[in-house]
Amino acid sequence: MLSKGLDDYFIGVYNAYKFIARFFRQAFQGPFEFREIVRQCYEVGYKSLPLITLTGFVIGMVFTKQSRPSLIAFGATSWLPSLIAIATIRALAPLVTGLITSGKVGSHIGAEIGSMKVTEQIDAMEVSATNPFRFLVVTRVIATTFMIPVLAMYCGFVGMMGSFLNIYQNEKTSFSTFIAEAFKQITFLDIGASLIKATAFGFTIGIVGTYKGYHATQGTQGVGKAANAAVVLSMFLIFVEELVIVQVSNWFRN
Amino acid sequence: MQEKELKKEQGPPVISIQGLYKSFGELDVLRGVDLEINKGENVVVLGRSGSGKSVLIKIISGLLKPDKGSVNVLGKEVDTLNEKDLRALRMKIGFSFQSSALYDSMNVRENLEFPLVRTVKGLGRKEIDQRVEETLDAVGLLDKLDQMPSDLSGGQRKRIGIARTLMLKPEIMLYDEPTAGLDPITCIEINNLINEVQTRYNASGIVITHDLSCAKVTGDRVAMLLDGKFTRQGTFEEVFNTDDAQIKAFYNYNFIE
Ligand SMILES: Nc1ncnc2c1ncn2[C@@H]1O[C@H](COP(=O)(O)OP(=O)(O)OP(=O)(O)O)[C@@H](O)[C@H]1O
Numbered sequence: 236m237l238s239k240g241l242d243d244y245f246i247g248v249y250n251a252y253k254f255i256a257r258f259f260r261q262a263f264q265g266p267f268e269f270r271e272i273v274r275q276c277y278e279v280g281y282k283s284l285p286l287i288t289l290t291g292f293v294i295g296m297v298f299t300k301q302s303r304p305s306l307i308a309f310g311a312t313s314w315l316p317s318l319i320a321i322a323t324i325r326a327l328a329p330l331v332t333g334l335i336t337s338g339k340v341g342s343h344i345g346a347e348i349g350s351m352k353v354t355e356q357i358d359a360m361e362v363s364a365t366n367p368f369r370f371l372v373v374t375r376v377i378a379t380t381f382m383i384p385v386l387a388m389y390c391g392f393v394g395m396m397g398s399f400l401n402i403y404q405n406e407k408t409s410f411s412t413f414i415a416e417a418f419k420q421i422t423f424l425d426i427g428a429s430l431i432k433a434t435a436f437g438f439t440i441g442i443v444g445t446y447k448g449y450h451a452t453q454g455t456q457g458v459g460k461a462a463n464a465a466v467v468l469s470m471f472l473i474f475v476e477e478l479v480i481v482q483v484s485n486w487f488r489n
Numbered sequence: 490m491q492e493k494e495l496k497k498e499q500g501p502p503v504i505s506i507q508g509l510y511k512s513f514g515e516l517d518v519l520r521g522v523d524l525e526i527n528k529g530e531n532v533v534v535l536g537r538s539g540s541g542k543s544v545l546i547k548i549i550s551g552l553l554k555p556d557k558g559s560v561n562v563l564g565k566e567v568d569t570l571n572e573k574d575l576r577a578l579r580m581k582i583g584f585s586f587q588s589s590a591l592y593d594s595m596n597v598r599e600n601l602e603f604p605l606v607r608t609v610k611g612l613g614r615k616e617i618d619q620r621v622e623e624t625l626d627a628v629g630l631l632d633k634l635d636q637m638p639s640d641l642s643g644g645q646r647k648r649i650g651i652a653r654t655l656m657l658k659p660e661i662m663l664y665d666e667p668t669a670g671l672d673p674i675t676c677i678e679i680n681n682l683i684n685e686v687q688t689r690y691n692a693s694g695i696v697i698t699h700d701l702s703c704a705k706v707t708g709d710r711v712a713m714l715l716d717g718k719f720t721r722q723g724t725f726e727e728v729f730n731t732d733d734a735q736i737k738a739f740y741n742y743n744f745i746e
C-alpha cells in the first residue's frame with residue numbers, strides 16, 4: 236500500500252461516490268417521504284429568506300454605489316443598470332446564495348445529522364426496519380437542490396431592487412427604464428447558466444452536509460467537526476463548480 | 490427479590506450463535522462467542538464495561554458485521570441477508586438502546602409511530618393512534634403522548650424507547666442496559682416491564698445489564714461474557730456458585746460493598 240494519507244484519500248473518494256450513488260438509487264424510487272421533503276424545503280428555503288434578503292439588497296446597493304464613480308469618468312452612468320444586472324444575475328446571485336447557504340444550511344444539516352448519528356438515532360431507525368437514508372438524506376438533498384436556485388433567483392431580484400433604489404436616488408431613473416435597461420444585456424443563456432449553477436450548489440450543499448453528518452464519529456466533538464467540515468468542503472466545491480460552469484457557459488456564448 | 494421460575498419451551502432456538510469473532514483494528518472484542526436462546530426465554534448477559542456486550546447485540550441486529558462465525562436469528566444467517574430481507578428480519582427484532590436513542594426532533598407520539606407507518610402499509614389514522622396509545626399505556630406513560638424527548642427524565646426516556654420497539658410486536662427483544670443509571674424504584678418498574686413484555690408478546694430476549702438484581706428478576710438464564718466469550722452460562726445460582734475470583738468480584742460489588 237501507498238502512504239496512509241493517500242489511502243485514506245482514495246477511500247474517502249470511494250465512500251463519497253457510494254453515498255452519491257445511493258442517493259440517486261433511492262431518490263427516484265418510492266415510497267417517498269413527501270411530508271418530510273416539504274418540511275425540509277421550508278427549513279432550507281423559508282428560514283434563509285431574511286439573510287438572503289439582507290445580503291442581496293446590500294450587495295446590489297453597494298455594488299451600484301461603488302461602480303458609479305468609474306462610469307461617471309466616461310459620462311456613462313446610464314450603463315449602470317445593465318452593468319449591475321450582468322454582475323448580479325450572471326455571477327453574484329448564485330455565488331452569494333451558495334456561499335451563504337453553505338454556511339447557514341450546510342452547517343445545520345451537518346450538525347443535525349451528525350448528532351443523530353453519534354446518539355445512535357440513525358442506528359435506531361435502521362434496526363426498526365425503516366430506511367434512515369431515505370428519510371434523512373434523500374429529503375434534505377432534494378430540498379437543497381430545489382430551494383437554492385429559488386433562493387438565488389430571489390437574491391438576484393432583491394439585489395436589483397437595492398440597485399434600483401440607489402440609481403433612483405442619484406439618476407432619477409424610472410423603474411420601467413431601469414428594468415428595460417437592465418435586461419437589455421441579459422439572455423436566457425445567462426439565466427439558464429445561473430440556475431444550473433445554483434442547482435449544482437444546492438446539490439453540493441445537501442450532499443456534503445448529509446455525508447459529513449452521516450459519517451460523524453467520536454461523540455459530541457464529532458458533531459462540531461461534521462458541521463465545520465460540511466461548510467469548508469461545500470464552499471470549496473462551490474468555487475470549483477463556479478469556475479467550471481463559467482468556463483463551459485462561455486464556450487456556448489461564442 | 491424473587492428469582493424467576495425456569496421456563497422450558499421446546500423448538501428450535503430463536504437465536505443461535507457459533508464461534509463468533511469480532512475485532513476493531515488491534516482490539517479483539519469477541520473471541521469465540523457461542524450462545525443459544527430459546528423461544529420465550531430471557532437471557533441476561535453480564536460482563537464488564539467494554540467487554541463487547543453492545544457489540545454482540547449490534548451484530549445480532551445486523552448493525553455490525555461479524556469477522557468470523559455464524560449468527561443465526563429466526564432461521565436466517567444475519568450477515569448474508571440483502572437489504573430487503575434484513576429489513577424483514579428487523580421487523581421481528583426490538584432493539585432498546587443503551588442511550589434510549591429517541592428522535593429528538595419528534596414528540597413521543599411521532600417517535601412511536603415512526604416505524605409503524607413506514608413498515609406496515611394501509612393503516613388508518615385511527616388504528617395508528619390506537620396502537621400508540623395502547624403501547625404507551627403498557628409502559629405507563631400515556632400522559633406523555635405529546636411531549637418532546639428533551640422534556641422527559643432518563644427513566645421515562647428508557648421506557649419510551651422500549652415502547653417504540655414494541656410498536657412492531659417483536660419476537661425478540663434486545664435490551665442494552667435498560668436499568669443503568671436509574672433509581673431502584675424505576676429499576677423495579679423496568680424489570681417488571683421486561684417480564685411483562687416476555688409474557689404478553691411471548692417474546693424472547695437478551696437483557697444486557699450490570700445490575701444483578703435486574704439479572705435475577707428478568708433472567709431465565711444468565712451468561713457471563715469474560716475475555717471475549719461466554720465462560721459461564723446457567724441459572725443465576727449456577728453462575729455465581731463458584732470460586733472464580735472475577736465472577737465473585739462481580740457479585741460482591743453488587744450485593745455486599
Ligand atoms: N464501532 C466501533 N468502532 C471501534 N471500536 C468499537 C466500536 N464499537 C465498540 N468498539 C469497542 O469495542 C469494545 C466493546 O464495546 P461495547 O460497546 O460492546 O462494550 P460494552 O460491553 O457494551 O460496555 P458498556 O457496559 O460500557 O456498555 C470497546 O472497547 C469499544 O471501544
Ligand SMILES: [Mg+2]
Nearest residue numbers: 542543587665
Ligand atoms: Mg454497552
